[in-house]
Amino acid sequence: MARKIGSRYTAHQVLGRGSAGTVWLGEGPDGPVAIKLLREDLASDQELVGRFVQERTALLSLDHPRIVGIRDLVVDGSDLALVMELVRGTDLRSRLERERRLSPAAAVAITADVADGLAAAHAAGVVHRDVKPENVLLDSAATPGPGGAPPAKLTDFGIARLVDSPRRTRATRIIGTPDYLAPEIIEGLPPRASVDIYALATVLYELLAGFTPFGGGHPGAVLRRHVTETVEPLPDIPDGLWQVLSACLAKAPASRLTAAEVGARLREQLPSLAGLPPLDITAPDGEHADDEDSEPEAPPVRGPGRPRGAVPLVPRAAPDSSRDTHTSLKLPSTAELAAYRRRGALQKAPARHRAADASAALRKKRVRLGAAVAAALTIAGIGGYGYVSSRDAGATTREDQQPGDDKSSGRPRVTPTAPTASSAPSPQGDTESGPLPQWSAFEALPRPAVRLAGGPRAIAASGATYVFARGTDGNVWYLTRTTSGYGQWQRLSGIHTKGDPAVASARPGQVDLFAVGTDGLLYRRTLVRGAWGDWFQVDGRTKFDASPAAASSAPGRIDLVGRAGGDLVTASYVDGRLNTWSLVPTAGRISGAPGLVSRSDGTLDAFVVRRGDSAVLRVPFANGAWRPAEEIGGLTTGGRPEPVCDGRDELYVFVRDRSGNLGQAVSGPGGGSWRDASIEARTGDAPAAAGARSGLELYIRTGSGGLARATRL
Template structure:
């Protein structure tokens, strides 16, 4: 059922729902648009509405081929909406779930597009704060790029900042998606442009590997890994590309590249990645929790995509939304919780078929090695015994004492 959004727009059809609101296919004076209608409780928050209006100029001024432009911000009664360009295509999460992982050339081309969009936003003083595959749209009507990739556009600028008001998130709260949160956010520092670079490098790692470098398990463990663990290398990618990822995943924000530098450096990598197939690495197995080991996801029914772990809710027990929009909050972990430990360490990607250290398969293999070594030890001991017997069996007479003297 159609509904009016302000005096200029009509929302005709729901495209998706998220924890922040609902996205509609709409119509405006200049043609089709996408309308993100925020939740009613957000619209009734006068402080948030004030921030909404304050952000209007900055958001409307973001114009770049790799940014989904915000055309208008509507405040009308109980309606609080962002009116955006309509992109005919899908989001990067949908493609990732369909293909599991992308060929390096396509992955790098997509991330380079996003980096270019971030460079324009950062130059305008706007930090996205929630870079993730759900917020990257692929324009299926645009020209194909390297590796057959469609143009990538970053969307949802300003939503995380609008919702992250002092009234809603005190200094002990954080907003975002655990897998993509930079360490400084976890530690309670204000988000700067470098947090977008960290998140984008995490997205690149995920496109190549099929899983994020620090994800998996309880959200608290994920946050801890961001602060305490270093990223584990991915086998099979050029060293130059890996060094870029490592630099952009640095714990210190000042060590990361700027968005413009990252985009340029990634495009330099494209020629050497041409024709390279997707990496063959296995996703680390689910780690044990206090409630017991986590079950691996069951195979999907025929024709249905397998839902792989990517963005997870920060609130334990919360159910993901249809478009997995996760603008939710969680307290900042204390120093003791960020100290690391046996649980919550970075999971090492493995060559396809190899068991993860500490997994059931790995323990079974270790037991088999112990049994093999035990049997080998018995055989070796038996062989040594037989050898010793053979060495002494030919000497039946007692030894002669050559130094004895005759008696009187």
Template sequence: MARKIGSRYTAHQILGRGSAGTVWLGEGPEGPVAIKLLREDLASDQELVSRFVQERTALLGLENPHVVSVRDLVVDGNDLALVMDLVRGTDLRTRLDRERRLAPEAAVAVAADVADGLAAAHAAGIVHRDVKPENVLLDMQGPLGPGGSHPALLTDFGVAKLIDTPRRTRATKIIGTPDYLAPEIVEGLPPRAAVDIYALATVLYELLAGFTPFGGGHPGAVLRRHVTERVVPLPGIPDELWQLLVQCLAKAPASRLRASELSARLRELLPMLAGMGPLEVDEPDAEQEDDAPEESPASAEPAREPVRRRGAVPLVPGAKPADSNRDTHTSMRVPAPDELAGGARGTARAPRASGAPRPGSARNRAAARRRRLALGAGAVALVAAVGVGSWLAAGDDEDGTGPQDTRNSAPASP
């Protein structure tokens, strides 16, 4: 059912839903548009509405080929909406759900486009604060780029900042999506441009691997990993690309590249990545499978394990676990220092080469059991050999035919 948004726009059809609001296909004076209608409870917050109006000039002035431009901001009764360019395509999350991971050339091309958009935003003093695959749109009508990638555009600028009001989050809360939060946000520091670089590097890692470097399990464990754990290398990744990822995933914000530098470095790597297929890597488990059934010793082949994708525990009551990573702008408690200092069980996150047994799985335990049996048999054989040797030596001494020690004896008389 169509509905009016302000005096100039009409919303016709829902395109998608998020925790901050609903995106509609709409019509305006200049043609089709996308309208992000924020939740009613947000629209009734006068402090947020005031901030919304204050951000109007900055958001309307942000223009870049890799940014979904904001055309208008509407404040009308209970309606609070951003009117944006309509991108004919899909979002990066949908493509990841379909393909699981991208070839390195395509992944780097997408990340370079997003870095271009971030460079323009940062130059205008705008920090996105919620860079993730759901907020990257792929223009299916644009020209194909390296690796057959479609042009990537970053959307939802300003929404996280609008919602993150002091009264709504207080000093003990943080806003964002756990898998992509920079360590300084987890520690309660104000978000600067470097948080977007960290989030984009996390997205690039996910495009290459099919999973994020620190995600999986309870949100508290995810936040702790961002602060305490180092990213683990991916099997088969070119060293130049890996070093770039490590620099942009640095715990210290000052160690990361600026968006313009990251874009330039990524594009320099594209020629060496041409023709590479997707990485062959299996994602790590958040926790060991203690209740996995043991493999039968008589089985000729190890049982095939079901492929399971990690998903965060839902942060919004009633949300489905499979969709929990789509929840955005979720308020979370800042972990205390003692919580960040401890290591949670099962947070070792070394990815495995494709086909390698999963730690704690039936295949892994069976292999370990075979190794123990082999070692045990070897030890028994060694003990038996030593025992036989000792028995032979003792026998020689007893019957007088064994070798005699003549080092200190005098020569025999003729």
């Protein structure tokens, strides 16, 4: 899959894609780089190639710690590429989707970093024109700053500038993303440095509030609000911070601060913001999204509609990616990669919908006003697209019904389309001495109606332990254990699966099950108050090489990891919506299925098997970024690592080694040091572990196709 880019660079792996081109992980004379290869139709435009060469000096001169540097611009035959610094981390949008809003200190520290980068660019005469969370990268390899925020870098300088030419864009065409467009751009004035300040203030508002000040609905309505409406003050925000924010959101460009002033004044606010929690603001839909007592909703089904998002950066392109950065937060499918190798254009998935009205009453008012203006804006050339969404059902078939199930939920039934047939690890800590936990003898569980074909997965939720496994018939089977003993095996039919299922519980009384179908796509099924909903397709584009893993790092949130194309990828359900699958660059190339666990709110630990030597690695997630991997003792496996955290903050990892023996590794509170040993048991598959009230439980598949259980002594 490697290809030469010019004479100095080699592109090895597709990291991501956007409306202007494809981003590759590459290698150059000085080490790893990110290579943004522009679309073929752009590369064939001789006028654009000429402008590309003219911009080379200006773009290469942007040398600042807070800017992702462009190292080279390559014109080679049909290839037109920007060679950029490779940042090990994620983008700000991914962190915002995970946490919904940041603490004031973290939000201000990140914004101040970006302001420093803009100040350097503006001094060089360069305007970014597309400042948004997707174009802010968080450097997870650097020391975190105020509020635990990693240093921020601004990327994608020059993309809009290169592709925006009079022949390519009409006078009425809007370049940029509606939520972050300054009023003067909408009114047709040329872009100056002040448009970046307005966009940066909008980003800061979104980091604090969880939504943008003028977003939501049809793009035409969003653009109108930028011009006609004033920003609504945020409650409980310090006065000094609000003065900076409101000044930068002024309608008149001359009233806004400069980038240097923004950085300086925001840093003046940092001491007073230390320790403040994220703002408690009513969600855009009028409901408090963090209310743990709210009734769990059935997962939404993705409809065929096109949600609101970015205005295309170039004509004839799909909407500009909300992941158009070189951190590769959109993973191409196998078909897309094949199409790219045939020199075809990669197609873009639509951006996600993000409502941002402050209240229901305000939303209704905006809809009425927007309807009157939409026709005029459409004539002026401002296009957009709508959003169609539907909800999955919680209806239950008879064979999946448990005793005491509620059959009167009244929710509509939806039948899904489903099948029926590297980074170097950090040094290992010192080995910790002391006795390892002891386990009881394994006892057989009630036999299922069919032989089990894979390793189990278990979870303790709502006073019961649920154990899931795939049967030889392709269905998922599960067994429930309560204080009264074991129930009967139940079958969850509807799709044929491959690999081990994954399970998580994000709310009391709710269990979410994930399985890969025989088509390689991921499916989800939810148990709410004793009733199972139907299987539905999580993502119709991303295909998985192995079983996924699931955990919940905060109430109402489900985090997922999986292996696709030999890489570890991750996504999360936040407020009932799945964000985009993204690459975990610190994991490197992996084999087998991953494991996932959350020790505390906002943290995750993924466990993977390194492809080269089958060593087990821990990849931690904290402060909004994935950290470098560490090797776990002497554990090796050809299967799936199974992690679990007990009530004493000890982290366990269980594996089946290549000889079929069961191994364990344990890390004490705070992590760092691991001790490992074997358990007297043999199994053909990965084990399952659950932290039940009675203590830790360990489940394995026996040679007869059943399950056996042991408990920690």
